[in-house]
Amino acid sequence: MVLVVIRGIDFEAMKIEHIAVWTCDAKRLTAFYESFLGGRLSEEHKDVEMGFYSCFIEFSEGARLEIMQAIGVEERPDPLAERSVGFTHMAFRVDAAEDIDAIAKRFVECGYTMEKEPVTMDDGYYECSVFDPDGNIVEITWKG
Numbered sequence: 848m849v850l851v852v853i854r855g856i857d858f859e860a861m862k863i864e865h866i867a868v869w870t871c872d873a874k875r876l877t878a879f880y881e882s883f884l885g886g887r888l889s890e891e892h893k894d895v896e897m898g899f900y901s902c903f904i905e906f907s908e909g910a911r912l913e914i915m916q917a918i919g920v921e922e923r924p925d926p927l928a929e930r931s932v933g934f935t936h937m938a939f940r941v942d943a944a945e946d947i948d949a950i951a952k953r954f955v956e957c958g959y960t961m962e963k964e965p966v967t968m969d970d971g972y973y974e975c976s977v978f979d980p981d982g983n984i985v986e987i988t989w990k991g
Contacts, residue, residue, distance in 0.1 A: 865903065866937065867913035868983060869920045873900055875980050876914050880904045883954065884939055884985070886912065906939070923982070936976060936984035943989060944973045950987050951975040 870876045880886040886904035898918030954977045962976040974988040
């Protein structure tokens with residue numbers, strides 16, 4: 848256990864618990880993260896009066912992904928604007944370089960657009976990235 852002291856308060860080291868993303872089609876986005884990235888639907892929350900729905904997708908380890916849908920959520924004017932302020936991508940780690948190639952091939956076969964084909968980066972990571980159904984960038988990475 849790693850203890851951290853911030854402004855006089857002792858606690859265990861911080862870990863990202865979850866990341867949330869808005870969508871106009873929660874079922875479609877949930878299916879993508881379950882089918883392609885091994886996620887598992889774990890919780891659902893509905894507020895019919897407010898027109899709000901959210902669900903949590905769990906992965907074998909690491910943070911969860913919260914997918915949220917509500918009345919009035921709008922598409923981004925330019926979701927592909929390069930180097931704009933905000934989160935740029937989510938990254939998932941795999942166990943072998945061959946996994947990157949197989950995943951990239953499956954994305955293409957299923958009609959998804961690759962943001963970056965499999966490539967070895969100058970820092971030694973082998974990675975690729977794809978646009979999820981809402982245009983969010985999902986990176987798959989491995990480093991030996």
